[in-house]
Amino acid sequence: MKPLIMVTNDDSVNAPGLYRLIDVLQEFGNVIAVAPARPQSGMSSAISVNTALRINSLPDYGDTRVFSVNGTPVDCVKLGLAAVMPRKPDFLFSGINHGSNSGTAITYSGTMGAALEGCMAGIPSVGFSLLHHSLKADFSFGMPFIREIAAKVIENRIEPGICLNVNIPAKVEPKGVRVCRAAKGHWSEEYSRYLDPEGHPFYWLTGRFVNEEPDADDTDEYWLGNEFISIVPARADQTDMEAVKHIRRLYDSDREL
Amino acid sequence: MKPLIMVTNDDSVNAPGLYRLIDVLQEFGNVIAVAPARPQSGMSSAISVNTALRINSLPDYGDTRVFSVNGTPVDCVKLGLAAVMPRKPDFLFSGINHGSNSGTAITYSGTMGAALEGCMAGIPSVGFSLLHHSLKADFSFGMPFIREIAAKVIENRIEPGICLNVNIPAKVEPKGVRVCRAAKGHWSEEYSRYLDPEGHPFYWLTGRFVNEEPDADDTDEYWLGNEFISIVPARADQTDMEAVKHIRRLYDSDREL
Numbered sequence: 121m122k123p124l125i126m127v128t129n130d131d132s133v134n135a136p137g138l139y140r141l142i143d144v145l146q147e148f149g150n151v152i153a154v155a156p157a158r159p160q161s162g163m164s165s166a167i168s169v170n171t172a173l174r175i176n177s178l179p180d181y182g183d184t185r186v187f188s189v190n191g192t193p194v195d196c197v198k199l200g201l202a203a204v205m206p207r208k209p210d211f212l213f214s215g216i217n218h219g220s221n222s223g224t225a226i227t228y229s230g231t232m233g234a235a236l237e238g239c240m241a242g243i244p245s246v247g248f249s250l251l252h253h254s255l256k257a258d259f260s261f262g263m264p265f266i267r268e269i270a271a272k273v274i275e276n277r278i279e280p281g282i283c284l285n286v287n288i289p290a291k292v293e294p295k296g297v298r299v300c301r302a303a304k305g306h307w308s309e310e311y312s313r314y315l316d317p318e319g320h321p322f323y324w325l326t327g328r329f330v331n332e333e334p335d336a337d338d339t340d341e342y343w344l345g346n347e348f349i350s351i352v353p354a355r356a357d358q359t360d361m362e363a364v365k366h367i368r369r370l371y372d373s374d375r376e377l
Numbered sequence: 378m379k380p381l382i383m384v385t386n387d388d389s390v391n392a393p394g395l396y397r398l399i400d401v402l403q404e405f406g407n408v409i410a411v412a413p414a415r416p417q418s419g420m421s422s423a424i425s426v427n428t429a430l431r432i433n434s435l436p437d438y439g440d441t442r443v444f445s446v447n448g449t450p451v452d453c454v455k456l457g458l459a460a461v462m463p464r465k466p467d468f469l470f471s472g473i474n475h476g477s478n479s480g481t482a483i484t485y486s487g488t489m490g491a492a493l494e495g496c497m498a499g500i501p502s503v504g505f506s507l508l509h510h511s512l513k514a515d516f517s518f519g520m521p522f523i524r525e526i527a528a529k530v531i532e533n534r535i536e537p538g539i540c541l542n543v544n545i546p547a548k549v550e551p552k553g554v555r556v557c558r559a560a561k562g563h564w565s566e567e568y569s570r571y572l573d574p575e576g577h578p579f580y581w582l583t584g585r586f587v588n589e590e591p592d593a594d595d596t597d598e599y600w601l602g603n604e605f606i607s608i609v610p611a612r613a614d615q616t617d618m619e620a621v622k623h624i625r626r627l628y629d630s631d632r633e634l
Contacts, residue, residue, distance in 0.1 A: 164422035164451075165484045172579040173568075194421075194485070199580055202568050224497060226615060227422045228451070240481060241563065272627055282620050296631035299624050301616040306498065311430075311459050322429040323456055338621075351628050353620035358483060359558040363539050363610035364595075367556050370529055371608050374553035 123149035123210035123274060126238070128196045130160040130217065130230025131255075133178065133188040137216035140259045141248060142184050144267045145213060148274050152209070153181070154200030156230075157188040161219070163230035165237065166192045173199055193234035201241060211274060212238030215248035215286075216266070218257055222249075222287045222340040223303045223329050226354060232285055239283035239356045246273055246283060251344060252290035262288040265297060265349050278353075285352040289344055297349045303339035305331045380406035380467040380531060383495070385453045387417040387474060387487025388512075390435065390445040394473035397516045398505060399441050401524045402470060405531050409466070410438070411457030413487075414445040418476070420487035422494065423449045430456055450491035458498060468531060469495030472505035472543075473523070475514055479506075479544045479597040480560045480586050483611060489542055496540035496613045503530055503540060508601065509547035519545040522554060522606050535610075542609040546601055554606045560596035562588045 125145050129138045133155040145151045157176065168191040178186040187204050189196045193214065201208065217231040226232045231247045238245030248266055250257055269286060278284060285302070288294065310327035331341045340350035382402050386395045390412040402408045414433065425448040435443040444461050446453045450471065458465065474488040483489045488504045495502030505523055507514055526543060535541060542559075545551065567584035588598045597607035 162424040162426040164420075164424075164490065166421045166423040166449075167419040167485050167582060169419040169582055172571075172573075172581060174577075174579050192423075195582075198567055198582075203570070203580065224613075227493065227497070227613070228424050233421065236484065240484070268630070269628065276627060279620065279623070282617050294632065297628050299621055299628050301618060301621055302614060304614065310455055313460070314429075316429075320431075322431050323460060324429060325424060325426055325452075325455075351624070353617045353624055354615040355617040355620075356481075356484070356615075357559060357561065358611040358613075358615060360539050360610045360612040361558060363536065363612075364556055364558055366536070367608070367610055370533060371526065371554050371556050373525070375551065 124207060125149045125151045126200060126205060126209040126212045127151055127153040128155050128193055128214050128234045130156065130163060130193045130234065132156050132159045133186065135218060136255060137218050137250065137259065139181060141213055141216045142181055144263065144270055146182055146184060148270060151184040152205060153184055153186045154196045154204050155188055156193060156196055157190045160192050160230045162228050163192045163233060164228050165194050165233040168192060168195050175199065175204060193230040194237045197234050197237040209243055212243045212245040216259060217249035218255055219253040220249055220251045220287055221247065221285060222344055222350060223305045223331065226285050226302060235283040236354065236356050242280065244273060244278040246286060248286045248288065250288045250290055257290060261293045265294055281356055282353045285354050287340055287344055287350045289347050292347050294349045295347045297351060298343040299351045300338050300340050300343050302352050303331050303341035304333055305329050381464060382406045382408045383457060383462060383466040383469045384408055384410040385412050385450055385471050385491045387413065387420060387450045389413050389416045390443065392475060393512060394475050394507065394516065396438060397520065398470055398473050399438055401520065401527055403440055405527060408441040409462060410441055410443045411453045411461050412445055413450060413453055414447045417449050417487045419485050420449045420490060421485050422451050422490040425449060425452050432456065432461060450487040451494045454491050454494040466500055469500045469502040473516060474506035475512055476510040477506055477508045477544055478504065478542060479601055479607060480562045480588065483542050483559060492540040493613050499537065501530060501535040503543060505543045505545065507545045507547055514547060518550045522551055538613055539610045542611050544597055544601055544607045546604050549604050551606045552604045554608060555600040556608045557595050557597050557600055559609050560588050560598035561590055562586050
């Protein structure tokens with residue numbers, strides 16, 4: 121039986137990257153897309169609470185049924201699983217994002233929010249991102265690699281509790297693929313400050329990622345900088361088991377206050 | 378010098394839990410609050426992109442200056458650090474959330490999104506949540522324990538890369554405090570389905586958390602069920618270093634496609 125593959129993204133059902141991903145995946149199984157009606161970049165694992173969510177059926181794309189949801193990427197996964205997919209899908213692929221999700225950007229990424237949600241539902245899940253923000257970005261160099269990675273995921277699955285964060289250099293033919301860790305870093309100059317016509321300030325998110333370990337040769341930033349595709353395995357469960365042991369003696373207590 | 382303490386939450390600047398947390402913290406240092414103008418439950422680590430953010434100065438609460446931001450909890454932390462705080466704060470406390478953030482709820486929690494953001498900025502950070510959704514929830518049983526935990530954090534700080542997810546049982550005097558791991562689980566029956574007046578369906582998020590390891594005695598769900606406060610140390614970096622090693626042989630490749 122052909123695998124059932126769910127596809128979503130955070131750039132919306134209108135983003136070209138979604139359809140480039142479907143182009144690859146139709147070869148491997150039955151693909152159904154459930155994507156946000158509007159752009160959801162930066163939505164992380166946000167869910168819509170106290171909101172009426174709707175599912176809209178859109179025209180098929182090739183053999184792929186396409187649906188939109190007026191919510192976040194995680195809403196698309198949750199509601200897609202609950203009310204669109206005919207059964208639990210065998211795989212979930214998210215993307216191809218128009219823009220990088222390397223380094224600490226994974227934390228804010230709606231693309232990876234969706235992949236983590238699939239992972240938490242027990243579905244082998246992967247997010248793909250191209251290091252180019254434009255909706256006119258050229259995905260062609262990355263396509264054979266995305267196909268290769270998808271084939272490996274579909275053949276080997278992914279261990280439970282882990283999903284893959286795949287970033288793809290833009291405008292060059294990648295030199296290969298490297299599994300690595302997320303670079304530690306931070307954003308600097310995060311806001312532009314403006315004055316509105318009445319002279320009151322407002323702020324607009326901007327900034328640039330500062331890699332705090334530029335000399336490390338095992339990070340996604342390093343390999344992307346060397347024109348390789350990076351694959352970071354990301355854990356859904358954020359508990360630090362080592363810290364559980366360390367800090368127990370400090371905080372564990374019984375009632376005595 | 379007294380420590381500088383930043384406080385935020387996800388229930389908004391109008392939520393009583395924010396002020397109960399400030400009540401505790403004013404004893405320990407100079408407290409400044411930067412909280413969302415409107416409720417942001419379920420916003421995870423979402424950031425507002427392509428949006429004009431504003432900072433509003435509100436009346437002081439005791440010795441605490443209070444500001445609101447028209448964005449997410451992470452926006453409050455980022456913009457608070459960039460444009461409100463006189464210097465990098467020594468500590469960040471988020472909450473007290475009106476509602477549980479135990480188990481896998483941490484993934485969706487705006488309270489913990491803010492704490493993780495503080496952690497990523499190198500600030501020892503803690504999120505507090507009470508297992509009661511009502512804005513009229515009674516925090517009094519938890520207050521001495523919150524004070525005790527805050528005192529320990531301020532004395533000992535927290536190791537870099539980790540923040541603390543503290544959940545507090547409601548309506549009972551806690552029996553004590555336990556450091557533990559997040560219970561694995563999932564939500565079931567996640568959506569209520571309705572028909573609008575024109576007969577078109579819409580969906581509303583609901584559901585209940587199913588603890589998939591009810592017999593484990595080292596999880597937050599276990600200890601909360603036994604009327605203890607749970608503390609889960611959460612990692613900001615989601616890279617699974619073991620998986621980096623496992624999957625390298627499968628995915629690493631050089632150009633040959």
